[in-house]
Amino acid sequence: MPSRPQRAPIALLTDFGYHDHYVGVMKGVIATIAQSARLFDITHGIPPQSVMAGAIALRQSWRFFPKRTVFVAVVDPGVGSARKPIAIDTQAGARFVGPDNGVLSLAANDAGMLRIVELRASKYRLKDVSATFHGRDIFAPAAAWLSIGTRITSLGPTLREIAHLSIAPATRRGKGLEGKVIYIDGFGNLVTNIDRPALDAFAASFRAVQLLVRIDKGATMEILQAYADAPTGAPLALLGSFALLEIAIRDGNAASHFGLGEGASVTVIAST
């Protein structure tokens, strides 16, 4: 008896929030096409229209899912405009489905893009495609078909390139390493664009005994190992689960405490 072919899991990430039925409808569409596909919510709490936040959350997530997972990421302020609906196959095995506005780009670059297609084949869309809800009408069906073995090349013509987002790297200026806040999580932790290699190179060049972190509002803090290494209510910096430098308040909310948002300056200072 031949074994039933394994369906690839599908993981969803959107800015649709939890107030409405929009995500539920996408799941219904998927379940109708791919009855036994396993569905996972990554999050639907991406701030509305925040393509960059969606791209960062997807980049941080895809590696932890089974190899052939199909990721659907819908943060799509340009729905109904000229931006193309796309699917991407990658060297790592992961597939990505969503609008071509950069939301897939950080993850797809990390996974190694093999092929990009435009989701144009009407056979693999819902019959009526609205101008406002491609999550339901184009992206959910494409993901479902991919998960049950439809070839990506059946979904539409191959594209040569996608729209890219880029995160500016931290830069050296005098005795400081200057970065900025690129993501604020639900605990109010301020995640920066400063990664461990940049920190290590910076420290090495100054033979620094200790690195300190200074933020816009003047506070200066040490880099610790864990939130719990700071006393309750105290600010700290650490290399968090993003593998990026982040600013936190022990058992508190750094974003509201400091009144800082995305783009705020964060400087690492060598203390010799």
Added chain:
Amino acid sequence: MPSRPQRAPIALLTDFGYHDHYVGVMKGVIATIAQSARLFDITHGIPPQSVMAGAIALRQSWRFFPKRTVFVAVVDPGVGSARKPIAIDTQAGARFVGPDNGVLSLAANDAGMLRIVELRASKYRLKDVSATFHGRDIFAPAAAWLSIGTRITSLGPTLREIAHLSIAPATRRGKGLEGKVIYIDGFGNLVTNIDRPALDAFAASFRAVQLLVRIDKGATMEILQAYADAPTGAPLALLGSFALLEIAIRDGNAASHFGLGEGASVTVIAST
């Protein structure tokens, strides 16, 4: 070897929110009775006790799920009162489970009601039925039993009628088509009771070159095809994913921008 009977999917819609364990407990009850039933969340973010919002979200969702899906909708301000717990079978195949307060009525009418039963059989309830949490004690078990093949008539006696909600249609007054806001989504889009047939009939009768939309606070806007057809920050009207006229702000929140809520007036004006 006989194939394992296919379990019907179960889809949940409530106003229980995401703060507590209430939805999780319903899922535990379902999983205990129907081990392999597939469970989907439509949303649990219906505003507390908003039976109409729940009814609209359910109507907008059910069509997109597999044919035999069992929908459990719990927006139930009258839990523990005389309102009856019911299940409905329909011509379209969908089954609906919930309180008889109208929350099921818009969807069930669309699906074509075949049979209504009162969920009275103690065999298909939890042993102890509270006066405050019928989602756990009555609705979740009923849905689980239906999903694994229990006949709807086993769940209790047949009823002749259910409580209905109705949405007043848009009305003509002089040179205007007057409607109102019936649903506000999580993006702040103002969804009205004006549908495409009403719009088309209105436009035809005036040989209108263009239709404009005017709202309570005086703003007037065009009807566009997609959110992206308006410049960032500009108001617009469109036929959205509900197939109803809605008012939006490109990349913004129309509800908070205009300070409008459910029941606000929206008038379509023929511009010749």
Added chain:
Amino acid sequence: MPSRPQRAPIALLTDFGYHDHYVGVMKGVIATIAQSARLFDITHGIPPQSVMAGAIALRQSWRFFPKRTVFVAVVDPGVGSARKPIAIDTQAGARFVGPDNGVLSLAANDAGMLRIVELRASKYRLKDVSATFHGRDIFAPAAAWLSIGTRITSLGPTLREIAHLSIAPATRRGKGLEGKVIYIDGFGNLVTNIDRPALDAFAASFRAVQLLVRIDKGATMEILQAYADAPTGAPLALLGSFALLEIAIRDGNAASHFGLGEGASVTVIAST
């Protein structure tokens, strides 16, 4: 043909919220290890770092899930500190995984602790364990391995005891039974530490005809059977789905109406 071994369900409860990808990443880790394990969300809306709220929600939930369910509860302000990651097997069959800070203790005590282990075996953790995200690196993998049949004793050395939380019982003072608010749900209902046996014993000792409930801000109310027994907007007390006395406002929010929070005093008075 041997039947495929049944995988135990996994149920997740955290304070990670719905803004980020953190819960999604935990699910990816679980799905990678235990492909066919069924995953349930209890809630991720526990207030940040509220170990007691997490412990209460878990205690209220676990009974309703299938017998061998593996529960992962992550409310973990001490992540990266000396607090141990643990797993517990129980007489009732349920398994509990999480930090040893009390969040598992109320449920595990009810279920009857059989064995406690520290999650120290590197084979059953992710390769790189961060100091900030044990949900992903330690707890999710442990739950996944348990769900597919790994023995709990393989996960690490046995511990003799766990950290316990305790909820102080209501106390008699003169003609009153004094309790306090221990949990506030998403509807704003104020759940107290006063249970039915305490209420019954108190009433019996006074041969009370009626019990009244008085709260901090002076309001006094009757104990009713259901929310719907009070008129809209009126306060009431009842034995809710927690089987504990709770204060509610019919179709309203008692916490914001009365401005009360956790720890607020609630007194039952015998009216003869």
